[in-house]
Amino acid sequence: MTGKLDILFINPPYERLKGFSLGSLPNGILGLATYLNKEGYSTLVYDADTNADEGLLAYNNKNRAESQDEYAKNIDDENHPVWAEIKETIERLDPRFVGITLMTPTLHSGLKIARIAKELKKTVLVGGPHINIINEKALEIDRIDFAFFGEAEYSVTEFLNSYPDINKLRNLKGLGFKNGPNTYYNGFSDRIDNLDELPHPDRDLLVYKERYQVIGLSTIMASRGCPFKCSFCASVPIWKQNVAFRSPEHIVEEIKSLHFKYKTKAFRFFDDTFTAKKSNVIKLCEVLINVFGDKFFSWSCLSKVSAIDDEVLSWLRRAGCNEIHLGVESGSDKILKRMHKGITLKQVENAVHLSKKHNFWVNTFFMIGIPYETLEDMRSTITFIKKIKPDSINLCTFTPYPGTELYDYCVNRKLIQHDDNYEMFKYVGHHSTSNYFLENVSRDDYKEILDEILNLTSSISNAVTIKKFCYRVKSLTLEKLKRKLKLKIKILYSRCFS
Numbered sequence: 001m002t003g004k005l006d007i008l009f010i011n012p013p014y015e016r017l018k019g020f021s022l023g024s025l026p027n028g029i030l031g032l033a034t035y036l037n038k039e040g041y042s043t044l045v046y047d048a049d050t051n052a053d054e055g056l057l058a059y060n061n062k063n064r065a066e067s068q069d070e071y072a073k074n075i076d077d078e079n080h081p082v083w084a085e086i087k088e089t090i091e092r093l094d095p096r097f098v099g100i101t102l103m104t105p106t107l108h109s110g111l112k113i114a115r116i117a118k119e120l121k122k123t124v125l126v127g128g129p130h131i132n133i134i135n136e137k138a139l140e141i142d143r144i145d146f147a148f149f150g151e152a153e154y155s156v157t158e159f160l161n162s163y164p165d166i167n168k169l170r171n172l173k174g175l176g177f178k179n180g181p182n183t184y185y186n187g188f189s190d191r192i193d194n195l196d197e198l199p200h201p202d203r204d205l206l207v208y209k210e211r212y213q214v215i216g217l218s219t220i221m222a223s224r225g226c227p228f229k230c231s232f233c234a235s236v237p238i239w240k241q242n243v244a245f246r247s248p249e250h251i252v253e254e255i256k257s258l259h260f261k262y263k264t265k266a267f268r269f270f271d272d273t274f275t276a277k278k279s280n281v282i283k284l285c286e287v288l289i290n291v292f293g294d295k296f297f298s299w300s301c302l303s304k305v306s307a308i309d310d311e312v313l314s315w316l317r318r319a320g321c322n323e324i325h326l327g328v329e330s331g332s333d334k335i336l337k338r339m340h341k342g343i344t345l346k347q348v349e350n351a352v353h354l355s356k357k358h359n360f361w362v363n364t365f366f367m368i369g370i371p372y373e374t375l376e377d378m379r380s381t382i383t384f385i386k387k388i389k390p391d392s393i394n395l396c397t398f399t400p401y402p403g404t405e406l407y408d409y410c411v412n413r414k415l416i417q418h419d420d421n422y423e424m425f426k427y428v429g430h431h432s433t434s435n436y437f438l439e440n441v442s443r444d445d446y447k448e449i450l451d452e453i454l455n456l457t458s459s460i461s462n463a464v465t466i467k468k469f470c471y472r473v474k475s476l477t478l479e480k481l482k483r484k485l486k487l488k489i490k491i492l493y494s495r496c497f498s
Contacts, residue, residue, distance in 0.1 A: 008095035023216035062458035068432035101128035114143035133403035150188035218267035226272035274301035285319035305351035331384025
């Protein structure tokens with residue numbers, strides 16, 4: 001341990017620049033920081049996209065989709081308070097290195113942080129999905145000193161062990177950098193097959209931990225990667241459809257720790273497809289029940305509709321899972337097939353029906369504006385939403401993210417023009433009314449049907465709070481219900497008169 005902070009990892013602002021605060025834990029960099037601390041280095045994690053104390057707006061599909069212009073405007077607004085906060089935080093903590101995780105949606109806010117860090121004479125490290133997609137092109141960005149490709153626990157540790165010896169660094173697998181006229185790019189690091197080797201992410205390393213609600217701190221990743229190949233998803237080129245799983249025992253130890261520290265009885269799994277391996281899911285449920293009893297916790301997970309059945313849902317429900325998020329995307333079998341979703345509408349109907357039979361809250365993901373969609377396809381999606389009646393909906397407007405099959409499709413069909421600076425991602429995102437990448441539908445017709453589906457899904461979203469309260473009340477005893485109502489009244493009173 002050097003006594004000085006070695007790395008300050010930063011998750012760039014995105015939703016916060018649009019007027020929201022989602023409070024989702026940056027598990028990737030938090031796990032990396034935790035591993036480095038275990039290896040004797042000093043690291044912290046600053047999530048610049050979360051600040052529940054600002055009283056930011058609640059969002060639904062409609063207002064979130066209409067706020068992308070705010071992101072573009074506030075990236076360039078030097079007076080926006082988030083930039084002053086970022087600068088002050090870097091200055092105060094004074095790390096040797098600033099590490100920034102870059103996703104395509106946050107690319108431009110991340111590069112602005114890199115600029116601020118360089119002005120403060122800091123060495124900038126980057127990693128994350130966008131870097132893994134563009135590979136050695138990342139080394140052409142002048143604000144970046146070192147880029148890490150693939151899983152970074154071992155490569156960043158070796159980097160810190162070797163820095164600044166260029167002779168050692170130039171052959172380090174998973175690292176890329178420029179040194180004078182020379183460029184070194186050593187490809188991706190080796191995959192970490194045994195995730196149990198890694199420590200649980202330490203929430204105490206969050207710089208502003210108090211900004212999170214407890215449920216935000218209780219976000220868990222049980223695996224890395226996704227075995228499926230949806231044409232719109234960047235997981236395919238990053239993970240090559242390979243998945244590594246943590247053992248059920250390792251996951252339960254993390255849940256124990258969260259419950260001990262924060263008294264939480266609720267948590268969320270954020271894996272791309274939590275139910276990808278049936279035997280793993282059932283074993284985890286068995287361990288949860290053996291350790292904590294039936295339904296000691298309430299929790300949620302994401303799933304592919306073809307990866308659940310009556311047996312899996314029964315185990316999930318017994319172990320306390322009460323909310324399931326299903327990726328549907330379209331109400332057209334033709335579109336699902338072209339997207340390589342590997343599901344049919346009949347399977348979706350069956351999955352929703354089974355989930356409701358087991359008393360799950362069913363959230364569904366849908367997408368509109370896929371390049372080869374027709375008006376008829378979009379109308380089918382609206383009709384299908386009304387038919388299956390999900391409890392809530394997350395509606396995305398199609399965005400062609402680099403590295404995906406549909407990005408290449410859009411470039412080849414001249415629906416977009418590739419740009420190594422990815423400027424368009426200031427103005428488009430997966431919740432944006434600015435998106436338009438269609439071959440068969442005019443912009444005016446698309447705007448009309450987009451407004452219709454946004455109004456439909458937002459009306460469903462606006463009823464979510466009351467529906468969820470009633471849904472949870474069903475399982476409460478009278479005494480528990482009284483306690484919860486008293487607590488709600490206290491919270492409302494304190495907010496009104498503080």
